[in-house]
Amino acid sequence: MVPMRDGVHLATDVYRPMTDGRVVDRPLPVIMERTPYGKQRVNRSERSSEQQEAAVRPEVAAFFAREGFVVVMQDCRGRYASEGRFTKYVNEAEDGFDTMAWLVEQDWCDGTVGTMGVSYGAHTQCALASLNPPGLACMFMDSGGFANAFQGGIRRGGAFELKQATWAYKHALLSPATLADPVRAEALRQTDIVDWFRSMPWEPGHSPLSAAPEYEAYLFEQWRAGTFTDYWRQPGLYAEGYYDRFPDVPTAIVGSWYDPYVGSCTGNFVELARRKKSPVTLLMGPWTHGDRSVSYAGDVDFGPDAVMDGNVAADYLQLRLNWFNRFLRASADESDSTFASVTYFQMGGGDGRRLASGRMQHGGRWRRSEQWPPQNVVMNTFFLDASGRLTGRPGGDDAMFLEYRFDPGDPVPTIGGALTSGQPVMQGGAFDQRSHPDLFRYKVDSAEGPLADRQDVLVFATPELAEDLVVTGVPQVELWVSTDCPDTDFTVKLIDWYPPSDDYPEGYAMNITDGIFRLRYREGWDRETFANAGEIYRILIEPFATSNLFQKGHRLRIDVSSSNYPHFDINPNTAAPVGYASQAVVAENRVWCCAEYQSQIRLPIAQDEGAANAC
Numbered sequence: 001m002v003p004m005r006d007g008v009h010l011a012t013d014v015y016r017p018m019t020d021g022r023v024v025d026r027p028l029p030v031i032m033e034r035t036p037y038g039k040q041r042v043n044r045s046e047r048s049s050e051q052q053e054a055a056v057r058p059e060v061a062a063f064f065a066r067e068g069f070v071v072v073m074q075d076c077r078g079r080y081a082s083e084g085r086f087t088k089y090v091n092e093a094e095d096g097f098d099t100m101a102w103l104v105e106q107d108w109c110d111g112t113v114g115t116m117g118v119s120y121g122a123h124t125q126c127a128l129a130s131l132n133p134p135g136l137a138c139m140f141m142d143s144g145g146f147a148n149a150f151q152g153g154i155r156r157g158g159a160f161e162l163k164q165a166t167w168a169y170k171h172a173l174l175s176p177a178t179l180a181d182p183v184r185a186e187a188l189r190q191t192d193i194v195d196w197f198r199s200m201p202w203e204p205g206h207s208p209l210s211a212a213p214e215y216e217a218y219l220f221e222q223w224r225a226g227t228f229t230d231y232w233r234q235p236g237l238y239a240e241g242y243y244d245r246f247p248d249v250p251t252a253i254v255g256s257w258y259d260p261y262v263g264s265c266t267g268n269f270v271e272l273a274r275r276k277k278s279p280v281t282l283l284m285g286p287w288t289h290g291d292r293s294v295s296y297a298g299d300v301d302f303g304p305d306a307v308m309d310g311n312v313a314a315d316y317l318q319l320r321l322n323w324f325n326r327f328l329r330a331s332a333d334e335s336d337s338t339f340a341s342v343t344y345f346q347m348g349g350g351d352g353r354r355l356a357s358g359r360m361q362h363g364g365r366w367r368r369s370e371q372w373p374p375q376n377v378v379m380n381t382f383f384l385d386a387s388g389r390l391t392g393r394p395g396g397d398d399a400m401f402l403e404y405r406f407d408p409g410d411p412v413p414t415i416g417g418a419l420t421s422g423q424p425v426m427q428g429g430a431f432d433q434r435s436h437p438d439l440f441r442y443k444v445d446s447a448e449g450p451l452a453d454r455q456d457v458l459v460f461a462t463p464e465l466a467e468d469l470v471v472t473g474v475p476q477v478e479l480w481v482s483t484d485c486p487d488t489d490f491t492v493k494l495i496d497w498y499p500p501s502d503d504y505p506e507g508y509a510m511n512i513t514d515g516i517f518r519l520r521y522r523e524g525w526d527r528e529t530f531a532n533a534g535e536i537y538r539i540l541i542e543p544f545a546t547s548n549l550f551q552k553g554h555r556l557r558i559d560v561s562s563s564n565y566p567h568f569d570i571n572p573n574t575a576a577p578v579g580y581a582s583q584a585v586v587a588e589n590r591v592w593c594c595a596e597y598q599s600q601i602r603l604p605i606a607q608d609e610g611a612a613n614a615c
């Protein structure tokens with residue numbers, strides 16, 4: 001039970017190597033993982049192509065201990081065997097620092113510590129690094145480590161990511177307080193989380209977390225912290241403010257295109273690589289959150305090369321072992337090319353057929369670069385035309401716009417995307433953008449079929465492409481918009497639109513990346529400025545980075561709307577404070593497409609495929 005500065009003790013397991021039945025009695029390098037998911041429980045991402053059953057953390061610890069490392073597994077504050085009250089994210093910097101200070105004083109530690117962990121386990125690493133702790137020698141951050149939680153992972157574009165609610169509900173059920181209180185446990189078990197997501201708005205005391213007040217409290221704290229204040233500048237939530245304090249140590253960053261931490265992974269890589277002398281590497285696959293040992297994300301398959309195992313490294317354990325051997329023991333082959341500066345998966349190039357699994361074959365291949373985005377990328381502009389076209393020419397002189405009615409009582413349903421922890425109401429990944437009976441819908445009787453057929457979705461598309469087009473990097477969508485309400489949202493979605501085929505007679509609209517913007521923040525994230533009815537405003541939406549080959553014969557498509565639920569909370573179109581119950585009103589929203597107000601998308605397009613090396 002390791003003491004923290006405030007007297008709370010955190011439960012910590014220590015695994016030490018043995019030789020001939022005896023503990024190795026000399027100082028050794030340490031590998032540490034801090035987790036809220038149970039230091040002795042299953043880690044769902046600890047699997048491989050050969051071993052699909054996820055390993056428990058003691059098995060992982062034993063693997064590294066047999067390789068000669070001391071391994072430390074710790075329960076985060078207020079979780080499982082640790083003391084204290086769990087408040088998501090905000091205690092991890094100090095607790096991580098205090099644990100590191102304790103570690104380097106132990107006689108079995110040689111003074112060097114490498115950290116590892118997926119998701120929240122990556123957040124804990126980024127948090128402790130923000131305080132420059134003693135002993136930190138290298139990090140392996142997978143699928144997390146907030147660069148800026150206000151712009152990815154908790155909030156995004158001013159909207160609130162409701163995966164925080166589904167996560168809180170699931171883990172409130174597993175909390176020490178719930179396990180010790182049968183009444184609380186039964187109240188949570190009887191909660192129908194799906195029904196609650198059809199019963200917005202919530203408020204404290206009237207939410208699926210009412211029986212777990214500490215989880216409900218931090219959820220609403222995050223939800224209602226709508227402007228970029230000091231709350232969001234805390235270490236652990238805002239690495240961007242602490243990069244100069246990060247120790248100069250080797251850092252491996254792993255992420256996925258259909259994960260909520262794309263921005264954190266690419267942002268952390270760019271800034272740490274720029275500021276530090278130690279090696280910093282980035283690996284981006286086509287997966288969902290931590291699912292690196294499968295070839296698919298959602299209903300789309302990227303081919304056998306998409307699996308990390310056997311393509312990037314033998315498996316996930318070996319990938320990390322290579323890292324820690326190199327930077328905790330300097331015993332690895334320095335010519336090992338496993339850790340290139342940037343290794344990323346370029347999606348696309350498949351034949352588009354339906355596989356036996358029922359998934360669409362999109363294909364792809366691994367590529368390498370010395371920087372992110374790759375040096376061969378140039379921004380190209382496509383203009384949104386009032387006829388529904390994406391074109392290389394700006395609009396005419398006429399005051400042209402497209403208008404739609406956004407009803408908060410019937411939001412556009414989430415169909416995949418960069419999200420996790422959303423079950424049973426939402427799922428991340430790539431899907432045909434088509435509503436179906438099994439999809440969660442806020443309004444149960446809303447129409448099924450292509451989202452493009454909805455009156456509140458504006459579709460802009462190129463003609464069939466005459467040649468392949470590779471988009472790699474961060475798209476920028478500049479919209480000129482107006483509304484008749486004090487506030488509203490605008491969403492965008494980049495789509496690879498397959499032509500009709502025998503398997504997909506109506507084509508296949510595959511979501512690549514998306515973004516959102518809450519209009520009240522158009523003058524800055526630290527203030528709210530409400531709209532005047534009919535006044536035209538410029539907004540900039542930056543979807544997450546991606547890499548996709550749009551094949552010849554496909555169409556590049558942008559969908560514009562005002563909701564993506566339940567990925568993001570629904571804007572009631574009023575001036576009410578965010579996160580507070582408000583009577584919603586219908587908004588009449590316009591997107592302008594003319595010479596004076598030229599809505600457009602700027603896409604990072606690879607100009608020379610040879611400049612980014614194929615793996």
